[in-house]
Amino acid sequence: MYLHTELLINDIAVSEPDPAAANALQEGLGGQFGEMRTMMQYLFQSMNFRGDPSSKPYKDLLQSVGTEEISHVELIGTTISKLLDGSPGYKGKPTDPVDEPGAKGATPLSIALDHSNIHHYLVGAQGALPVDAAGNPWSGSYVYNSGNLVLDLLYNLMLESTGRLQKCRIYQMTDNPTARSTIAYLIVRDQAHENAFAKALESLGVNWGSVLPIPKTNAEQFPEVKKLLDKGLQSIQFTFNADNQSQAAKLYRGASPSNDGTELSTAVMPDGVPITISPERREEFSPGLDPELLALIQATAEVEIANIEATDTTASKK
CATH class of the missing domain: 1.20.5 (Single alpha-helices involved in coiled-coils or other helix-helix interfaces)
Structure with missing residues (x-):
């Protein structure tokens, strides 16, 4: 049973629309290593988990990370929507009739023909879609759930490592503050989840470091990332457990596998920031x-x- 708190897990910086950056972020949402994949993979592993009562900390850890990924889908989807909202190709006034050209002869949705994913305008009314950056629909075949705990944890560690690597590349593709605020947050949280699965493997006697080293991305060179790392956000895992019965803390503790000198800890949930509703997009007839x-x-x-x-x-x- 889930409760939805009407807060975003992280603040989204306010900046100019950037449809090209929005499309790059689609890979982090609906790509093979994106947030929709991590959300579904960990929740399915948790739902299908088998074991005796002593194995509950592993199920709770999967449940905790999977639940957080729901908030990441919300965060990155909202960011994509904001990057598309009021795209810069349309300079008309909000009161202008939507069937008349905008300022300087530009038609309201002309930006869709030159930048980004045209489906953001044809299908999504300037909103996020469950697709990757090439427009391929998200697929349930991405989800890995073998039923073997060690295999699942190894695969999860690889998934988080690859996801963080890709987000570092997306960060390098755009200087838009709106995009970078969300990308930086997800880079740091991916590291927290790498720590989670690494610790779980260590508790099972798996020398993961020699088999699957976490790729060195040097993400601390990004100012937005360093700010979050300095707060220790990479070393805390939220349980989102309303009755505080999660046993994930039995695994997520001790020295960080990232070897950054921090100690791992858990908390129920972050403070969050208010969610705002986007304005109408009259040129999209939404709501219209x-x-x-x-x-x-x-x-x-x-x-x-x-x-x-x-x-x-x-x-x-x-």
Whole structure:
């Protein structure tokens, strides 16, 4: 059972729209090593977990990381939407009719023909899509769940390492502050998850360091990343366990496998930042509802609510 707290797990810097950066970020969302993959892989491994009660810390660790990945999907998807929102190719005023050219003769969605993924405008109304940077749909075949704990943990460590490597490359592709704020956060959290799976393997007697060394990305050279590393964000794992029954802390403790001099620890969840609703995109007809249509929708909703209440009243009398 999940609870949704209406907070983003990290703040998204405010900057100019950048559809090309948005498309690069799609790899980190719907690519083979993206956030949708990690979310689904760890949750399936947790749901399918088998073992005696002594193995619960491993299930709880998978559950904790998988739950955090849900928030990462929310974060990176929202970032993509913000990078697309009000794309710079459209300079018309919000009150301009959407079927007239914008300023300097530019049509409202002309940017879609020259930059980024045209499906962001044709299908997503300037929002994120469950695809990679080449537009390929996310596939459930990415998910690895062998049922063997050591194999799953090794695969998870490889997944986080590759994901962090790719995000470092995406960081190098754009200087947009909105994109970089989210990329930097995910780079650091990927390292935290590498630590989680490395520690779990060590507890099982696996010398993972000689088999699968974590790639040295030198991500601390990125200012946004270093700021988070200095706070120790790479060495804490959130459990998102409302009743505080998680046993993940039995594994996520001790010296960090990253050999950065930090100690691992757990917490229920981060503070988070407020979520804001994006404005209408009239050039996308999203929502694009005129007052008459809004009034009709409201009237219809009121009739439906009245019918439901009448049905409930009748049922209670019986």
